[in-house]
Amino acid sequence: MKYLLLIYADEQAYEAMSEEERHEMYAAYDELMKDLAARGQALAGDELAPTSTATTVQVRNGERMVTDGPFAETKEQLGGYFLIDVADLDAAIDIAARIPSVHAGSIEVRPLVDG
Amino acid sequence: MTTVAEVVDRAYRDDTGRAVATLIRVTRDFDLAEEAWQEACEQALRMWPQRGVPRDPTAWLFTAARNRAIDRLRRERVGREKTAAAMQIAELEAMGDDMHDIPDDRLRLLFTCCHPSLALDARVALTLRTVAGLTTREIARAFLVPEPTLGQRLTRAKRKIRDAGIPYRVPPREALPERIDGVRAVVYLVFNEGYEATEGELIRGDLCAEAIRLARLLDHLIPDEPESRGLLALLLLQHARRAARTDAAGDLVTLEDQDRSRWDQDLIDEGLAVVDASTGDGPYQLQAAIAACHDRAPRPEDTDWPRIASLYDELERLRPSPVVALNRAAAVAMADGPDAGLRLLEPLASDLDRYHHFHAARADLLRRAGRGAEASDAYDRALSLVANDTERRYLERRRAALVI
Numbered sequence: 001m002k003y004l005l006l007i008y009a010d011e012q013a014y015e016a017m018s019e020e021e022r023h024e025m026y027a028a029y030d031e032l033m034k035d036l037a038a039r040g041q042a043l044a045g046d047e048l049a050p051t052s053t054a055t056t057v058q059v060r061n062g063e064r065m066v067t068d069g070p071f072a073e074t075k076e077q078l079g080g081y082f083l084i085d086v087a088d089l090d091a092a093i094d095i096a097a098r099i100p101s102v103h104a105g106s107i108e109v110r111p112l113v114d115g
Numbered sequence: 116m117t118t119v120a121e122v123v124d125r126a127y128r129d130d131t132g133r134a135v136a137t138l139i140r141v142t143r144d145f146d147l148a149e150e151a152w153q154e155a156c157e158q159a160l161r162m163w164p165q166r167g168v169p170r171d172p173t174a175w176l177f178t179a180a181r182n183r184a185i186d187r188l189r190r191e192r193v194g195r196e197k198t199a200a201a202m203q204i205a206e207l208e209a210m211g212d213d214m215h216d217i218p219d220d221r222l223r224l225l226f227t228c229c230h231p232s233l234a235l236d237a238r239v240a241l242t243l244r245t246v247a248g249l250t251t252r253e254i255a256r257a258f259l260v261p262e263p264t265l266g267q268r269l270t271r272a273k274r275k276i277r278d279a280g281i282p283y284r285v286p287p288r289e290a291l292p293e294r295i296d297g298v299r300a301v302v303y304l305v306f307n308e309g310y311e312a313t314e315g316e317l318i319r320g321d322l323c324a325e326a327i328r329l330a331r332l333l334d335h336l337i338p339d340e341p342e343s344r345g346l347l348a349l350l351l352l353q354h355a356r357r358a359a360r361t362d363a364a365g366d367l368v369t370l371e372d373q374d375r376s377r378w379d380q381d382l383i384d385e386g387l388a389v390v391d392a393s394t395g396d397g398p399y400q401l402q403a404a405i406a407a408c409h410d411r412a413p414r415p416e417d418t419d420w421p422r423i424a425s426l427y428d429e430l431e432r433l434r435p436s437p438v439v440a441l442n443r444a445a446a447v448a449m450a451d452g453p454d455a456g457l458r459l460l461e462p463l464a465s466d467l468d469r470y471h472h473f474h475a476a477r478a479d480l481l482r483r484a485g486r487g488a489e490a491s492d493a494y495d496r497a498l499s500l501v502a503n504d505t506e507r508r509y510l511e512r513r514r515a516a517l518v519i
Contacts, residue, residue: 052271053279055232064293066231068275088282089232090290109232111279 002043004081011050044083047113055089055109057096064097071108079105119163122172123156130173131248132332136220138184139245140283141206145273147187149245155179174212181207221246222336223284229298230281237272238301239308244269246332247325257322258308295337299346299399302329306350311503323354344389345400351386352406355379367509371415383410401430420450437466445476453483471500475510487519 017025036042054070079101086092089109096107131152138148155176169175185204192200210217228241240258243249249257255265275281286294309322330347337343359373368374390407393400405426412418427443440463448456457480460473467473478493494514501507 049278053275055279068232068234068237087280089230089280090282090286092280093232109279 049111057107059102071106123159126172132221132246136224140220151183152180154183177214227283229301241272341395342397342399345403348386348389348403351382352410355382367505398434424450437463453480456480471497487517
């Protein structure tokens with residue numbers, strides 16, 4: 001079975017962390033990633049840029065709606081994901097607008113942290 | 116005699132957009148571009164009083180700004196960024212002194228600032244800051260937000276452009292119509308904030324003038340777009356009435372009671388020429404045609420209300436909204452009497468119950484239909500919702516003048 005583990009955390013708490021605390025946290029992440037990779041259990045894992053970089057895409061009656069910010073409704077649940085590599089946000093939005101669920105649901109576009 | 120400060124101010128107003136747009140294209144860094152240009156202007160303020168104003172102030176400023184940008188790229192880019200910086204420096208060095216020899220980059224700047232993935236208030240602030248060259252303080256004052264708040268809004272927007280990978284370019288052909296419409300929406304929002312401020316005093320003429328400048332720029336950069344022409348005409352025809360819209364005390368004067376000799380005939384002539392040459396029938400063109408009907412009438416009773424009602428009818432079909440329906444009802448009332456207007460207002464009551472203009476319009480029609488007591492109740496409701504001081508005083512006067 002494949003599983004997607006979704007990481008929820010408080011961005012403000014992250015912002016408030018000291019350099020040292022962050023270093024510690026990333027070291028722990030590295031350690032976990034290495035361990036999982038050694039066991040052949042990790043397929044992918046990445047850090048997302050903060051929600052301030054998020055864009056939400058919807059298509060309703062054929063009309064594309066692009067809004068600033070993360071997806072905030074609670075009526076819909078996370079149902080899947082695409083990890084894509086394209087030139088810029090416009091290209092990402094174009095693909096988001098082609099995902100079938102965009103017509104009834106919403107697609108949140110979040111960049112990964114570089115490097 | 117023009118002083119050095121005036122020459123620099125003038126260059127700042129006229130050339131910021133163009134200079135910053137090019138510096139951003141090369142460096143991909145909004146802050147660096149803005150600061151390099153700003154520092155060039157400060158340098159001019161220090162040096163020109165002694166050395167005299169150069170023959171071509173803009174060329175001097177742009178060269179100084181390029182040099183500032185090159186300095187900073189050399190100093191601040193480290194590690195992996197160094198390779199990109201070397202190419203950027205080479206491109207900046209290869210540019211001639213005359214900014215006007217370089218292709219105009221303002222269109223990509225405009226599209227980037229008005230990108231739909233930015234919050235609307237951020238699009239407005241960023242456009243005014245970078246394209247129109249307003250200072251953070253000026254924008255903060257115009258929108259009645261504390262300067263630090265506005266500064267944060269700008270910082271966040273610039274960070275999102277960088278971190279989310281918003282491209283710095285004119286959108287491809289297939290995306291263009293939608294994106295131009297987005298730019299027009301930002302320009303119109305700037306105008307409306309100036310034309311009918313949500314709080315405090317009614318008109319902030321500076322914002323209206325900035326919006327017109329932006330509308331002209333858009334029309335210049337993408338010529339012959341019927342809707343952009345329509346937007347420009349609409350703004351000109353509305354702005355033309357500004358001097359007559361308030362009285363000496365700053366109180367609102369309705370279209371009916373305005374001293375039409377105080378309307379700006381030059382703006383009207385320019386706006387009417389655009390409307391008369393109009394080729395399409397998009398929403399901005401329809402609204403411009405409506406404004407033209409008002410501006411053409413020498414006296415209120417000369418207004419072509421049946422035409423206005425039919426233009427609103429078309430607008431409502433194109434962009435159905437309760438607010439358009441409200442305006443249509445008001446026009447029908449002028450053409451066919453208050454009862455016809457009131458009948459059209461009834462179905463809007465639930466949608467517009469929290470909109471003071473709805474209750475004010477209804478109050479006015481009830482008054483004209485001789486239903487004073489109901490009119491008074493409607494004014495009460497409008498007054499409980501209005502936030503703008505000038506409009507509040509106007510509504511209070513109208514209520515006091517009712518014959519019940």
